[in-house]
Amino acid sequence: MRLNGEISSGEDEKEKQPGTTTFSGQKVVVGYALTSKKKKSFLQPSFTSLARNKGIIFVAVDLKKPLPEQGPFDIILHKLSGEEWDDIIEDYRQKHPEVTVLDPPDAIRHLHNRQSMLQDVVDLNLSDCHGKVSIPRQLVITKEKDPSSIPYEVTKAGMKLPLVAKPLVVDGTAKSHELFLAYDEFSLSELEPPLVLQEFVNHGGLLFKIYVVGETIKVVRRFSLPNISKRELSKVAGVFRFPRVSCAAASADDADLDPNIAEHPPTPLLEKLARELRHRLGLHLFNIDMIREYGTKDVFYVIDINYFPGYGKMPGYEHVFTDFLLSLTQSKFKKKLTT
Numbered sequence: 001m002r003l004n005g006e007i008s009s010g011e012d013e014k015e016k017q018p019g020t021t022t023f024s025g026q027k028v029v030v031g032y033a034l035t036s037k038k039k040k041s042f043l044q045p046s047f048t049s050l051a052r053n054k055g056i057i058f059v060a061v062d063l064k065k066p067l068p069e070q071g072p073f074d075i076i077l078h079k080l081s082g083e084e085w086d087d088i089i090e091d092y093r094q095k096h097p098e099v100t101v102l103d104p105p106d107a108i109r110h111l112h113n114r115q116s117m118l119q120d121v122v123d124l125n126l127s128d129c130h131g132k133v134s135i136p137r138q139l140v141i142t143k144e145k146d147p148s149s150i151p152y153e154v155t156k157a158g159m160k161l162p163l164v165a166k167p168l169v170v171d172g173t174a175k176s177h178e179l180f181l182a183y184d185e186f187s188l189s190e191l192e193p194p195l196v197l198q199e200f201v202n203h204g205g206l207l208f209k210i211y212v213v214g215e216t217i218k219v220v221r222r223f224s225l226p227n228i229s230k231r232e233l234s235k236v237a238g239v240f241r242f243p244r245v246s247c248a249a250a251s252a253d254d255a256d257l258d259p260n261i262a263e264h265p266p267t268p269l270l271e272k273l274a275r276e277l278r279h280r281l282g283l284h285l286f287n288i289d290m291i292r293e294y295g296t297k298d299v300f301y302v303i304d305i306n307y308f309p310g311y312g313k314m315p316g317y318e319h320v321f322t323d324f325l326l327s328l329t330q331s332k333f334k335k336k337l338t339t
């Protein structure tokens with residue numbers, strides 16, 4: 001932590017104000033390396049002004065200058081793709097252990113692959129904690145595979161139709177979010193590996209997004225794909241691209257919903273899931289997409305985990321994030337006092 005006014009430049013410098021509520025009356029400097037889209041959705045004025053009043057200032061990392069020459073920072077928030085950036089931030093992290101880097105690049109990379117992202121959910125074995133949490137059955141089709149062999153692979157693995165086809169790698173591009181619903185296995189040969197093929201689980205058209213910010217979780221409901229009946233499955237063939245239904249800012253929280261579908265998953269289950277994943281993934285900032293199997297009360301599937309998601313859409317994110325950033329520096333300060 002730094003004393004008031006110690007930082008010398010940066011586009012947000014003019015936003016600084018005296019009078020803080022930080023642990024020791026010092027400013028917390030948060031460097032950020034985000035795309036312009038992310039900066040716009042995350043650093044909303046309602047958030048930056050609340051943070052400023054609590055002594056947190058945000059400073060843009062200048063990607064054209066060496067990172068070690070910038071700052072000093074207390075915390076770095078980042079979400080940029082590419083190996084070059086990963087190397088820069090990893091090197092900085094090792095040389096500046098006093099700076100909290102959210103989060104380590106190798107832990108983030110674990111979520112860039114749709115197979116590895118869900119592996120920790122499988123390992124967790126949350127089967128007796130107010131409900132059962134697992135992942136849909138899935139099959140990876142590697143890059144080397146000839147697309148014409150996909151129908152055979154699917155049949156051999158005993159996968160149940162319909163299937164959701166997802167690009168294996170999630171790299172922040174629109175293409176990595178291009179998903180398809182496959183009603184028959186033969187049409188899958190139209191798609192381009194590498195892919196993850198996941199069994200489609202009927203869930204009543206509603207999804208739970210569990211936002212994790214350190215130790216805090218917030219759950220919102222979003223609209224999702226409707227159930228697919230056996231009758232529909234028998235009548236339809238082909239692969240169909242579908243839009244990013246659950247990403248819309250319009251939440252399903254206020255809609256008139258069937259309580260059997262919309263009732264929130266049990267809090268102890270969500271808390272345990274988030275805590276365990278936080279530790280196993282080594283991440284502070286992510287969200288979990290979870291669905292309830294239609295017709296059940298407590299059978300859940302995790303279908304997606306995203307690093308540093310769209311927190312701007314999380315109700316009350318300004319307060320949650322401000323408290324989180326302050327708690328990070330406070331625990332560091334306390335540690336310093338006791339060592």
Ligand SMILES: Nc1ncnc2c1ncn2[C@@H]1O[C@H](COP(=O)(O)OP(=O)(O)OP(=O)(O)O)[C@@H](O)[C@H]1O
Pocket residue numbers: 136164166170176177178179198199200201202203207223224225244245246247289303304306
């Ligand atoms: N196995 C599944 N069963 C039923 N519906 C699914 C399944 N997998 C995905 N979906 C639906 O497709 C949507 C997109 O899937 P997913 O969340 O995996 O993609 P994404 O591109 O990573 O999304 P995001 O924008 O959240 O990163 C889900 O929100 C859900 O509506």
Ligand SMILES: O=P(O)(O)O[C@H]1[C@H](OP(=O)(O)O)[C@@H](OP(=O)(O)O)[C@@H](O)[C@@H](O)[C@@H]1OP(=O)(O)O
Pocket residue numbers: 037038041079170171172173209246247248287306307308309310311313
């Ligand atoms: O665009 P939004 O603000 O909605 O945020 C989305 C975010 O995009 P951004 O990081 O470019 O902002 C996505 O990241 P990438 O996988 O593409 O890296 C992914 O995390 C989505 O799940 C987020 O939507 P949410 O799950 O929160 O609804």
Ligand SMILES: [Mg+2]
Pocket residue numbers: 246289304
């Ligand atoms: Mg998702």
Ligand SMILES: [Mg+2]
Pocket residue numbers: 170304305306
């Ligand atoms: Mg995702």
